[in-house]
Amino acid sequence: MASTILLVEDDPTLRETVEYNLRHQGYDVTTAADGQAALVAARREQPDLLLLDVMLPGLDGFEVCRILRREMNVPILMLTARSDEIDRVLGLEMGADDYLTKPFSMRELLARVKALLRRVELIREEMAVRPDAAPVELEMNAETLTFGDLEIDRRRREVRLHGAPVRLKPKEFDLLLFLARNRGVALSRDLLLERVWGWTFDGNSRTVDVHVRWLREKIEPDPADPARIITVRAVGYRFDG
Structure with missing residues (x-):
């Protein structure tokens, strides 16, 4: 069509x-x-x-x-x-x-x-x-999203881990927030590019991978064995909190 x-x-x-x-x-x-x-x-x-x-x-x-x-x-x-x-x-x-x-x-x-x-x-x-890839973003509209010792303040655009602030670049924050608001949903790299970077971004899926690696270094207890941002093989990433 x-x-x-x-x-x-x-x-x-x-x-x-x-x-x-x-x-x-x-x-x-x-x-x-x-x-x-x-x-x-x-x-x-x-x-x-x-x-x-x-x-x-x-x-x-x-x-x-x-x-x-x-x-x-x-x-x-x-x-x-x-x-x-x-x-x-x-x-x-x-x-x-x-x-x-x-x-x-x-x-x-x-x-x-x-x-x-x-x-x-x-x-x-x-x-x-894959209809399960559709963003849910329903129950995750509170100003502060809390996942154990990780807090994401949407209004202030701040992240705290064990009560201490985590310094994130703007796109790192946007990516983390989008993943968190779709907790438990496997999101493709293309979808993440569109929702976080926009329709006309000239980069490729490697951009998502690099930002995920940076996020893991800042919020995961063990970045080499992530428990929060999970790689979904042949798809993209899933936030498990």
Whole structure:
């Protein structure tokens, strides 16, 4: 089944050009020319990917991104004529997964679209084959998660072991928190990359392995024989507390 892309762009020439190229690659494309129409189309179509212009009539792209990010987990690639770093940062903080500055080459746009959709497909394939890999994150929403002598303070982003603080890098903390919130679930490296590092991270599964090794050195009684972060052969990792 072809992936569905929602293209939100108020410039009719650019919108038609991008739509033509996307359809030529085999994608199903829905278009919108303003922010309000984008919200309606996104809720109706539930697209696999959203290409979202920043400068839109009415609701701008930042606001559309902020609203939709609360409602759905669709990857969002923002398009803008503004190259200021603050705009890029703002878009990412609103929940965008990638950011492309105009004018852009169609080849680069298509490459980014393909990369984002491939990550989505990998996760879907995993969930279809191994439904137990789906993140649970239900009972683990307390501000402080406690596993024996290990405490993870979500709000303060602090970890304590035997009551003493453990110094973690930001991504180490994010990885540990995601593993802990899915205690007992075997999570693949691809899923961990997507949830912890994001859709557009250029690294590979070795990144997860390295961060797990660092975490084990800091929270395991015996890093060579881990009891908390368990390797699940041919899959990834499981947090047993």
